[in-house]
Amino acid sequence: MSGKSLSGIIKDIKNFIALEKESGLDEVMLTSILKSKSETKGESGPILLDKKERLKALEEQALGCKECDLSESRRNVVFGQGNPHASLLFIGEAPGMEEDIQGKPFVGRAGTLLTKIIEAIGLKREDVYIANCLKCRPAQNRNPLPSEIIACRSFFMKQIEIIEPKVICCLGKFAAQTLLMTDESITRLRGKFYNFEDTKVMPTFHPAYLLRNPQDKRLVWEDMKKVRDHLKQSPA
Numbered sequence: 001m002s003g004k005s006l007s008g009i010i011k012d013i014k015n016f017i018a019l020e021k022e023s024g025l026d027e028v029m030l031t032s033i034l035k036s037k038s039e040t041k042g043e044s045g046p047i048l049l050d051k052k053e054r055l056k057a058l059e060e061q062a063l064g065c066k067e068c069d070l071s072e073s074r075r076n077v078v079f080g081q082g083n084p085h086a087s088l089l090f091i092g093e094a095p096g097m098e099e100d101i102q103g104k105p106f107v108g109r110a111g112t113l114l115t116k117i118i119e120a121i122g123l124k125r126e127d128v129y130i131a132n133c134l135k136c137r138p139a140q141n142r143n144p145l146p147s148e149i150i151a152c153r154s155f156f157m158k159q160i161e162i163i164e165p166k167v168i169c170c171l172g173k174f175a176a177q178t179l180l181m182t183d184e185s186i187t188r189l190r191g192k193f194y195n196f197e198d199t200k201v202m203p204t205f206h207p208a209y210l211l212r213n214p215q216d217k218r219l220v221w222e223d224m225k226k227v228r229d230h231l232k233q234s235p236a
């Protein structure tokens with residue numbers, strides 16, 4: 001018997017049907033929702049699509065996305081990477097050149113610094129999930145356009161819905177402003193927890209900014225200690 005509550009199961013079914021509808025399907029085969037639990041936990045009995053599968057289905061939609069002009073210049077869609085069950089989700093701005101080439105988020109210089117930030121709070125990169133506001137690279141790493149953020153918003157909103165992290169750490173102003181729907185500066189936003197539905201949001205400086213302004217690393221360290229302490233306190 002699955003440990004999930006009935007309301008959790010209903011929520012999963014609603015999410016699944018919503019995803020199917022978005023991909024153009026209006027008939028849902030129940031057998032495709034049911035899978036053998038032995039694949040994931042070694043127990044028997046039917047279960048719903050798990051988080052990994054739901055993220056995969058969403059990624060497949062993103063791979064075909066043509067909602068903005070970035071789809072014409074991208075080499076790869078950089079959907080996101082990490083643990084689908086992560087308690088901590090990082091949201092950056094947009095893929096850079098290296099990310100566009102590899103199809104993975106934060107693999108350039110800023111990514112090396114992000115890995116150090118994650119390790120500084122006692123976690124590994126594989127423990128967390130890393131995504132961006134935009135899934136495709138803006139040319140010459142220019143700032144995302146509002147129209148691009150709007151076009152891509154539903155992807156990271158669904159990533160949040162599927163992963164259900166305890167804390168979302170917004171890296172830089174674009175992630176923080178988009179998620180919190182504010183035009184407040186990152187300098188004013190950072191360092192405090194905000195609520196996004198049931199999840200705490202901690203905005204902090206973007207690692208690329210820290211590469212240019214290393215004196216502000218100590219502020220990010222203060223923010224990350226708050227994230228670490230919150231994760232320690234919250235029930236598993």
Ligand code: URA
Pocket residue numbers: 092093094095096099104105106107108110111132208
């Ligand atoms: N900067 C970002 O915001 N995201 C990446 O994936 C890489 C650099």
